Amino acid sequence: MSLRLVLIEDHPALREGLELLLDRAGCDVLGAAGTAGEGEALVDALDPDVSLVDIRLGEEDGIELSRRLLGADPGRRIMLYTGSADEDLLFSGLDSGARGYALKDGSPRELVEALGAVARGGTYVDPRLAPALLSRRSTERQPSLSGREREVLDLLAQGLTGEQVAARLVLSAETIKTHVRNAMSKLEAHTRVHAIAIALREGFISPPVGDRG
């Protein structure tokens, strides 16, 4: 079944281009909006598998929109989309509860794969952000993660869902949840994606295979 998505991007040519490119890649673009208000109405009305939200929507803020969308329904899957590799913006975005963070530097193919991972309940942080994340490694406290916690976060970072990680490691879904909860607590992360981002930054896990370099 094709991926049902809503696109919220203020740049008209990019919005129309993404609609076309994502449609050609097999996605079902249910609707596209250029403002936060229009986008919120579309997500409310269409209930997509995933929403792609530009962080800078003219004078409006896509991170604030993500917060509002998830405040109304925490089960929604949001992929933030930006041209900026700014580290503070990344953490602010992940704090909003968005499950994905993609850069405009990525190819349409990468974006479709990332959207698919998030729609299936996985997580995604653009691998190009790894150097920025790693730059803080030597300046911050490094809590210790167990080998199993690292393994679980590593698989989640590759886009696997909790259920898929459980199957891969031959553990129960509940055990995986416990490992994620413990890792989040140790890393002082607010969300699962936030924990993955911190684990990448601290060097506990590596960027997903195939995306390095």
Added chain:
Amino acid sequence: MAELDGIARLRHDLRSPLTVVAGFAELLASDRALSEDDRRDYAQRVLNAAGEIRTLIDGARLEPER
């Protein structure tokens, strides 16, 4: 500082049209089955985005003179 902000803003503003250029150029290069109409449409999108990039760079060059 203001100049740095201007550069940061320019770098950000360039991303959207650059993404259009890269996306459609990749499509034009990889899909040999495109119809002539589609090929023309996509090439025009690349040209429009390139025009926008040129305008942004020209605007940035004028910035210090203001």
